Amino acid sequence: MSQQTTIRKLAALVNTPVEKLLEQLAEAGMPFSGPDQVVTSIEKVKLLGFLKRSHGKVEAAEEAGEAPKKITLNRSRKQEITVGGSKGGKTTVDVVVRKKITLSPRDAAAEKAGPVTDERAEILRKLEESRQRNLDEQRRLAETDRQRAEEQDRVRREAEEAARLKAEAEARAALEAAGVVSADEEAPARKPAPAHAHAHPKPAVAPRADATRAPAHKPRGSHVMVAGVEDDDRASRFAGQMHLSASDRARRSTGARGRPAGGNRPRRGSEQARTGGGKHAFERPTAPVVREVAIGETITVADLAQKLAMKGGEVVKALFKMGVMATINQSIDHDTAVLVTEELGHVALKADAGNVEDELLAHVEDTQGEKVARPPVVTIMGHVDHGKTSLLDYIRRTKVVSGEAGGITQHIGAYHVETDRGVISFLDTPGHAAFSAMRARGAKLTDIVVLVVAADDGVKPQTKEAVQHAKAAKVPLIVAVNKIDKSDADPLRVKNELLAEEVVAEEFGGDTQFVEISAKTGQGIDALLDAISIQAELLELSAVRDGRANGVVIESSLDKGRGPVATVLVQSGTLKKGDYLVCGVQYGRVRALFDERGEQVPEATPSIPVQVLGLSGVPDSGDDFVVVDDERLAKDVAQQRDAKRRESRLVAQAGNRMEDILAQMGSGEGQQTLNLVVKADVHGSVQALREALTGLSTDAIRINVIGSGVGGITESDATLASTSKATIIGFNVRADASARKVIETNGVDLRYFSIIYDVIDQVKQVASGLLGVEIREEIIGIAEVRDVFRSSKFGAVAGCMVVEGVVKRSKPIRVLRDNTVVFEGELESLRRFKENVDEVRNGTECGIGVKAYNDVKPGDQIECFERIEVARTL
Numbered sequence: 125m126s127q128q129t130t131i132r133k134l135a136a137l138v139n140t141p142v143e144k145l146l147e148q149l150a151e152a153g154m155p156f157s158g159p160d161q162v163v164t165s166i167e168k169v170k171l172l173g174f175l176k177r178s179h180g181k182v183e184a185a186e187e188a189g190e191a192p193k194k195i196t197l198n199r200s201r202k203q204e205i206t207v208g209g210s211k212g213g214k215t216t217v218d219v220v221v222r223k224k225i226t227l228s229p230r231d232a233a234a235e236k237a238g239p240v241t242d243e244r245a246e247i248l249r250k251l252e253e254s255r256q257r258n259l260d261e262q263r264r265l266a267e268t269d270r271q272r273a274e275e276q277d278r279v280r281r282e283a284e285e286a287a288r289l290k291a292e293a294e295a296r297a298a299l300e301a302a303g304v305v306s307a308d309e310e311a312p313a314r315k316p317a318p319a320h321a322h323a324h325p326k327p328a329v330a331p332r333a334d335a336t337r338a339p340a341h342k343p344r345g346s347h348v349m350v351a352g353v354e355d356d357d358r359a360s361r362f363a364g365q366m367h368l369s370a371s372d373r374a375r376r377s378t379g380a381r382g383r384p385a386g387g388n389r390p391r392r393g394s395e396q397a398r399t400g401g402g403k404h405a406f407e408r409p410t411a412p413v414v415r416e417v418a419i420g421e422t423i424t425v426a427d428l429a430q431k432l433a434m435k436g437g438e439v440v441k442a443l444f445k446m447g448v449m450a451t452i453n454q455s456i457d458h459d460t461a462v463l464v465t466e467e468l469g470h471v472a473l474k475a476d477a478g479n480v481e482d483e484l485l486a487h488v489e490d491t492q493g494e495k496v497a498r499p500p501v502v503t504i505m506g507h508v509d510h511g512k513t514s515l516l517d518y519i520r521r522t523k524v525v526s527g528e529a530g531g532i533t534q535h536i537g538a539y540h541v542e543t544d545r546g547v548i549s550f551l552d553t554p555g556h557a558a559f560s561a562m563r564a565r566g567a568k569l570t571d572i573v574v575l576v577v578a579a580d581d582g583v584k585p586q587t588k589e590a591v592q593h594a595k596a597a598k599v600p601l602i603v604a605v606n607k608i609d610k611s612d613a614d615p616l617r618v619k620n621e622l623l624a625e626e627v628v629a630e631e632f633g634g635d636t637q638f639v640e641i642s643a644k645t646g647q648g649i650d651a652l653l654d655a656i657s658i659q660a661e662l663l664e665l666s667a668v669r670d671g672r673a674n675g676v677v678i679e680s681s682l683d684k685g686r687g688p689v690a691t692v693l694v695q696s697g698t699l700k701k702g703d704y705l706v707c708g709v710q711y712g713r714v715r716a717l718f719d720e721r722g723e724q725v726p727e728a729t730p731s732i733p734v735q736v737l738g739l740s741g742v743p744d745s746g747d748d749f750v751v752v753d754d755e756r757l758a759k760d761v762a763q764q765r766d767a768k769r770r771e772s773r774l775v776a777q778a779g780n781r782m783e784d785i786l787a788q789m790g791s792g793e794g795q796q797t798l799n800l801v802v803k804a805d806v807h808g809s810v811q812a813l814r815e816a817l818t819g820l821s822t823d824a825i826r827i828n829v830i831g832s833g834v835g836g837i838t839e840s841d842a843t844l845a846s847t848s849k850a851t852i853i854g855f856n857v858r859a860d861a862s863a864r865k866v867i868e869t870n871g872v873d874l875r876y877f878s879i880i881y882d883v884i885d886q887v888k889q890v891a892s893g894l895l896g897v898e899i900r901e902e903i904i905g906i907a908e909v910r911d912v913f914r915s916s917k918f919g920a921v922a923g924c925m926v927v928e929g930v931v932k933r934s935k936p937i938r939v940l941r942d943n944t945v946v947f948e949g950e951l952e953s954l955r956r957f958k959e960n961v962d963e964v965r966n967g968t969e970c971g972i973g974v975k976a977y978n979d980v981k982p983g984d985q986i987e988c989f990e991r992i993e994v995a996r997t998l
């Protein structure tokens with residue numbers, strides 16, 4: 125079977141746009157001029173190899189720039205033939221015709237135009253030899269078949285003759301017994317039987333005679349009829365089955381007589397022999413069965429083998445020959461599966477993704493019912509340090525600011541507060557530009573944006589950005605002119621500056637409410653809440669309250685004790701404990717719901733944010749969630765989405781690596797590539813960092829975030845960084861022991877940060893080519909908390925063992941839990957046997973008191989670090 129396909133067909137098979145495939149082929153060194161050109165197997169394999177390399181499975185030889193020396197394609201064609209034994213018995217024999225083609229990649233090029241090299245001539249000679257051998261083999265087989273067929277024909281004829289004579293004898297005997305003919309009379313045996321003689325018995329032999337004369341005890345009266353009707357051997361065999369069609373007769377004859385000695389089969393064989401068309405004793409499909417298999421984004425080797433009705437090992441072998449190492453339980457991607465399917469001579473079809481999403485949509489539509497008023501969801505936006513957290517803090521009357529590293533909100537939190545004017549839900553958005561993407565998402569969830577502008581600072585870049593986001597999302601704005609308590613506060617300036625942004629105060633004839641507040645003293649906060657309520661009333665916010673819930677994930681993280689935790693905002697329906705839900709690519713059953721105070725709640729109604737426990741994994745912020753009837757649907761949707769997301773991730777990774785290749789090949793013309801692996805404590809930070817860092821790319825340097833995720837730095841992160849020569853950015857997370865080992869062994873560049881400015885600043889400086897010195901944090905010692913003692917004098921004192929380096933009293937520290945930073949500050953006390961000491965070294969026990977932090981727990985790590993100046997390198 126020909127494996128040649130046009131580019132257009134291949135593109136359809138691998139579900140890739142034709143242009144992209146052409147591009148990939150060109151990148152793989154196979155330029156084609158148009159989509160209707162033919163791609164050979166070699167070229168497909170070459171492309172696959174290239175894509176594999178692009179996906180990170182670089183083969184050593186290929187990495188060194190060597191193409192595979194030879195590609196061997198084996199085809200085996202199975203034929204089944206039936207051999208008639210001399211005694212009429214039959215055996216079915218499988219004959220496998222093997223064909224082996226060995227080609228070097230150079231052939232492919234040479235096929236086009238190149239000169240015939242010695243090597244090519246040699247290969248062609250071998251090919252010819254192999255073809256010749258194959259032909260000889262087939263001729264020999266054909267000869268054997270022919271001899272067998274002749275033998276079978278002879279046996280059949282003999283058997284037929286014997287049967288005919290027997291039937292004649294029997295018929296004669298019957299007629300004699302009935303007195304119709306005398307013993308010496310000729311039976312009408314030789315008369316040629318009319319085509320439908322059996323359906324129109326000849327009156328010459330009166331059935332009546334049968335009925336009247338045939339002895340009642342004669343068990344086989346049919347013989348009488350047959351004898352009277354015709355003497356055809358076929359008729360004799362079908363006696364008693366006179367209404368059967370020819371095909372039925374053929375079929376039933378074997379059944380009626382068991383294994384026919386000289387029945388139907390030999391007849392057909394003889395017919396074939398007469399026409400010279402058949403070699404076998406019966407017709408059976410000898411061509412390989414071509415199966416059409418549906419292949420999704422990924423498929424396991426075992427599943428593919430099952431669909432192809434082959435043994436798993438055979439598929440593994442075929443993959444191996446294509447240069448893909450895969451075990452039977454391993455998943456292979458769509459492209460590989462399509463190529464191996466084609467290689468095995470079958471046809472690959474794109475699997476229908478099914479319509480579980482439709483089913484899900486039906487669920488959401490189901491929840492449509494009577495709408496009731498719901499609380500407004502408010503996002504507080506504004507420039508950094510203009511007082512967003514302080515405002516929210518004041519409203520909630522809790523202290524959030526003091527616990528934040530660098531005094532900046534690091535991720536979206538959500539809170540609902542019960543004011544005198546009703547419930548208001550707040551989304552606490554971070555202030556830094558890096559989070560603009562998150563803010564943009566936040567604005568879409570939001571009914572009202574409160575824009576905080578410091579009266580002493582006026583309109584700043586992020587103030588303008590916030591206005592743009594609110595306008596883009598068509599969300600009404602309320603301006604909170606903050607820090608009104610300050611002596612240099614100038615609220616009028618704020619109003620004037622915002623005019624330029626087309627935010628017009630009511631007193632200037634516009635429709636935007638401006639409220640002067642002080643998040644510090646609480647002045648004007650009530651007026652602000654009033655303004656929010658008025659705006660909410662104007663918006664007539666409503667949602668279906670009863671029924672299955674749906675909404676959006678605001679934030680998510682992995683908690684070692686509680687598992688995946690997602691903060692979600694219910695937008696419609698009521699989310700209850702025990703509900704099944706799909707959440708992005710995750711699913712699960714709600715194990716527990718917590719409100720912003722960390723208290724368990726039984727349910728959450730529209731506009732209320734809650735933390736959800738019980739999901740299968742950490743969803744992305746911005747993902748939708750939908751409650752469904754049963755776990756099956758939840759699982760199906762989640763798995764299907766996951767497969768899709770994986771596929772797009774593969775494509776994205778391929779892009780990265782291709783860029784690497786381009787950069788290495790010099791087509792980037794002097795542009796350097798800085799690969800980064802970003803790990804952070806919460807998903808929002810990961811996304812914000814990815815976007816911010818990628819956006820720092822310049823003409824001189826391309827910044828690629830090749831990997832990112834939530835949680836501590838693992839061995840696989842370190843390996844990825846090592847193989848891609850990437851720098852690891854740990855944002856409020858640390859590397860575990862096995863990751864550290866890989867990092868040390870391979871000299872991976874690992875940098876820890878806890879302030880987003882620093883990450884961006886450092887990468888930006890590298891990107892802009894600024895060399896010089898940079899401030900880097902160096903961890904100088906780690907102590908493990910073994911026990912915690914409470915003392916009235918010192919508060920909580922952690923009994924520790926220094927497990928690395930040295931802990932110094934004068935240096936700053938961080939408290940880590942599950943490799944994630946939970947506190948940053950300084951030491952209150954460092955003691956050894958009741959003695960205050962300045963430092964404690966590795967392997968020594970000590971007592972540590974952490975300043976302003978009493979929540980140290982056994983198992984925590986206290987890392988001591990210092991900031992040092994180092995020469996900047998790329």
Ligand SMILES: Nc1nc2c(ncn2[C@@H]2O[C@H](COP(=O)(O)OP(=O)(O)OP(=O)(O)O)[C@@H](O)[C@H]2O)c(=O)[nH]1
Pocket residue numbers: 506507508509510511512513514515525531532533554555556606607608609610641642643644645
């Ligand atoms: N005098 C005065 N200071 C304020 C007021 N509101 C906030 N501040 C101070 O301004 C600084 C920044 O306040 P935050 O609430 O952290 O500002 P933010 O906008 O949330 O900052 P990011 O989280 O970094 O975006 C803090 O030192 C607050 O104490 C106010 O109304 N009056």
